[in-house]
Amino acid sequence: xxxxxxxxxxxxxxxxxxxxxxxxxxxxxxxxxxxxxxxxxxxxxxxxxxxxxxxxxxxxxxxxxxxxxxxxxxxxxxxxxxxxxxxxxxxxxxxxxxxxxxxxxxxxxxxxxxxxxxxxxxxxxxxxxxxxxxxxxxxxxxxxxxxxxxxxxxxxxxxxxxxxxxxxxxxxxxxxxxxxxxxxxxxxxxxxxxxxxxxxxxxxxxxxxxxxxxxxxxxxxxxxxxxxxxxxxxxxxxxxxxxxxxxxxxxxxxxxxxxxxxxxxxxxxxxxxxxxxxxxxxxxxxxxxxxxxxxxxxxxxxxxxxxxxxxxxxxxxxxxxxxxxxxxxxxxxxxxxxxxxxxxxxxxxxxxxxxxxxxxxxxxxxxxxxxxxxxxxxxxxxxxxxxxxxxxxxxxxxxxxxxxxxxxxxxxxxxxxxxxxxxxxxxxxxxxxxxxxxxxxxxxxxxxxxxxxxxxxxxxxxxxxxxxxxxxxxxxxxxxxxxxxxxxx
Ligand SMILES: Nc1ncnc2c1ncn2[C@@H]1O[C@H](COP(=O)(O)OP(=O)(O)OP(=O)(O)O)[C@@H](O)[C@H]1O
Numbered sequence: 439x440x441x442x443x444x445x446x447x448x449x450x451x452x453x454x455x456x457x458x459x460x461x462x463x464x465x466x467x468x469x470x471x472x473x474x475x476x477x478x479x480x481x482x483x484x485x486x487x488x489x490x491x492x493x494x495x496x497x498x499x500x501x502x503x504x505x506x507x508x509x510x511x512x513x514x515x516x517x518x519x520x521x522x523x524x525x526x527x528x529x530x531x532x533x534x535x536x537x538x539x540x541x542x543x544x545x546x547x548x549x550x551x552x553x554x555x556x557x558x559x560x561x562x563x564x565x566x567x568x569x570x571x572x573x574x575x576x577x578x579x580x581x582x583x584x585x586x587x588x589x590x591x592x593x594x595x596x597x598x599x600x601x602x603x604x605x606x607x608x609x610x611x612x613x614x615x616x617x618x619x620x621x622x623x624x625x626x627x628x629x630x631x632x633x634x635x636x637x638x639x640x641x642x643x644x645x646x647x648x649x650x651x652x653x654x655x656x657x658x659x660x661x662x663x664x665x666x667x668x669x670x671x672x673x674x675x676x677x678x679x680x681x682x683x684x685x686x687x688x689x690x691x692x693x694x695x696x697x698x699x700x701x702x703x704x705x706x707x708x709x710x711x712x713x714x715x716x717x718x719x720x721x722x723x724x725x726x727x728x729x730x731x732x733x734x735x736x737x738x739x740x741x742x743x744x745x746x747x748x749x750x751x752x753x754x755x756x757x758x759x760x761x762x763x764x765x766x767x768x769x770x771x772x773x774x775x776x777x778x779x780x781x782x783x784x785x786x787x788x789x790x791x792x793x794x795x796x797x798x799x800x801x802x803x804x805x806x807x808x809x810x811x812x813x814x815x816x817x818x819x820x821x822x823x824x825x826x827x828x829x830x831x832x833x834x835x836x837x838x839x840x841x842x843x844x845x846x847x848x849x850x851x852x853x854x855x856x857x858x859x860x861x862x863x864x865x866x867x868x869x870x871x872x873x874x875x876x877x878x879x880x881x882x883x884x885x886x887x888x889x890x891x892x893x894x895x896x897x898x899x900x901x902x903x904x905x906x907x908x909x910x911x912x913x914x915x916x917x918x919x920x921x922x923x924x925x926x927x
Contacts (some may be wrong), residue, residue, distance in 0.1 A: 444875045446739035449807045452823065453479070458803070459671065471667025478882055479799070481833035481863065482711065483678075486709075486798055487657050488521040489831060490680045493705055494655040501653035501682065502646055506634025508659060514633050515626050517762035518755060519726055524629055525603040527576060528665045529583070531590035532597045538590075539665045540579055540601055541571065547588045567902050572723040576601040606662040627661035632790060634658075635683045636755040639786075640767060643685075650769055650786055651694065669740055671796040679796040685786040687771060688753065694789045695730050695750045702746060702791050703734055710828035711801060717742065727754035734793075736801050743799060746793035753785040760785070766776065772914050804826060806883060825883030826906055829926045835862040836922050837879045841891040843868045850915070851890045854900075858919050862926060880905055886925065888918055 453459040457476035463470040475483055480493040495503040515521050527540040544567045551560035563586060580601050589596045612625040628634065635654045657680045658921055667673050686694045697922060699718065705712055719742075721731040730750040735742045760767040771781035803825070811821040829835060838855050840847035848868055858864050865884060867875050879887050887903040894900055899912045902921070915922065 445807070445809075446670075446804070448864045449739070452807060452825075452881070453803065453880070458482070467676050471664060471673065473674060473796075475672055478833050482802070482827070482831065482883075485831045485833065486802065487678075487680065487795055489709060490705075491655065491657065492794070493708075494653070494682050498653065500648070500651065501655055501684075502642060502648070503655045504635065504638060504642060505658065506631070506638060506656060508628050508661075509612065509625050509801075510628060510633060510637070511741060512625055513762055514637060514759075517758040518636075519758070520626075520629060521590065521605075523726055524607055525605045526665055527571075527601050529578065529580070529601050530599040531593055531595065532599060533593035533595045534590050536590055537665055540583075541567065542666060543588060544579075544855055545584065546591075547586060568722050582707060586658045604665055605665075606664065608661050608663055628659075628794070629662050630655050631658045631679045632679050632683060632792070633755070635681070636759055636788075637818050639685070639756060643769065650771060651684060651686045651690070653682050655680075655889060657681075663812070670737075670798050672738065672740075672743065674796060679792060680795055680798075681790060681792045683751075684789045684791075685769070685782060686789060688784055688787045691729070691787045691789055693705075695748065698789055698791050699734075699748050702748060702793075706734065706736075706745070706801075708832060709802070711736065711805065716804070717746075719744070732830050736797075739801065739804050745797050746791065749790045749792070751788040751790055753787050755788065756785050759827065797828040802831065813824045822877055823882050824880040824905065827883040829885040832883050832885050832926075833863065834865045834882065834884045835886065835926050836918075837865045837867060837875070837884045837887040838874065839866075839875050839887055839889045840868050841872060841889055845892065846895065847890050847892075850894055854888070854890070854918060855917065856923070861919060861923055876903060876908075886922055890915075 454461075456478060458479035460474045460476055462472035462474050463469045491503060494501050527539050528537055529543065530537050544563060548560040548564050551557070551563070552845055563582065567579070568572065570582060583598060584596065587596055607629050608627040609624050610627065611623045613623060614645045622891040635656055638654070642648060643652075657678065659676060660678050660679045664673055664675055664744050667675055671677075684694055684698065703716055703718075708718055715737045717735050719733045719735050721728070721733070724731055728749050729752050732748050733744040734746040734748065736745040767785065768783045768902045769786050770783050773781055775781050806825040806827045808826060809821070810824060810826050811819065814820050827833075836858060838851050838858070851866065851868070855866050857863055865879070867878075869875075870878075876887055883905070887905075889901040889903070891901070894915060898915045900915050900918065901910050902918070903910045
């Protein structure tokens, strides 16, 4: 584990050094749990988003995509249950004033016990925590913390406040309408993108003439005032979700839940995540809207954690919006049932898939990052840091490198660039020795490099170098574009 944590801090500094991710407002010492994507990161993120979008809206003929606003009518969040329920139990240490999410505090204690060889105790404490959380039993949780003498990492004391709920939604004021009641102008930054889909269910179903079963997909920003934000882009206060709500006939939700469980895991594998690094985790405590729920977990450098959620949300959301808006939200199904009669009017059930784009980004990077070391033939040590991002999603596909900045080599290289840049993302570089340029391309994860040298002028061939195994071969200049296109498919 120690080595992996170490590796994780290397990944974070690598992201900064090579233009993947910067701390937000770093100039002003940063804003906690908010990050900016740099020139490489923004492109990788876009590629991941595009791959997801295509897999949903292009590969399924019954899924369409929308782009709803971040601001929504405040009643949306009353109807959805977020105003009353979207909170985490937290506790403060009175000596250090440090705030903890109760489950994180207890999990931290369990991790320490495992490290000290007390695995039985750790398991027992975690099992008790799950039961108490499921029952919303806060005094029981406080007793569990006290009975195990769980201490604050800073003050080292166990002088705790009572456990309280902390709502995770950000509030702001909307417009400038004078009102006696300040609450009239309150709006929330959406904590999930899903509600933008539910309130547009009828708009999309009618205008798109959609027949159940069908899905609505969306990508976009979500905001949560996380009590303790940690682990880099794993838990952020502003992040991006990629969600798809699949509307089905009541009674068929189990079958669709199983379908999306399998389909989503297979999708993660299709973008290069090894099957043994993914697993399912069924929820013990179901959210107020769900009748089945699971996480697809990935083995991050800091342990197995949720990457994506698959939730069977019943008809909860549509029914709530119908009640609060006083409008009818139903679907007329003219397919015939077993008795040969139309299914008629009903409120559809929903199976949702919800993945965090930033967590997916972290998944890809933690798999790709490798610090390789080897001994050369002359006995000296050598090494490189390489991002083995699958070519399909890598931000830059091809580096075009003239060996020298003279003798007509840049001209040939630039004409290759002109030929390729319409088809895929290229990087042109003529500075520094070629070895140094290769290492830089390894570090930013460019899967292919092409070098134009003096021989190119004689026989129209170039050297192509493959990032993953550093193999080099000569190929015809005229074959470069087609070969790279084939390799990134
Ligand atoms: N604070 C966050 N930062 C980054 N991604 C997040 C955050 N919260 C949720 N996500 C992503 O959105 C997905 C769906 O959100 P969901 O509400 O199911 O998460 P959650 O169960 O609250 O997550 P967690 O238990 O880790 O807080 C998650 O699987 C995750 O990938």
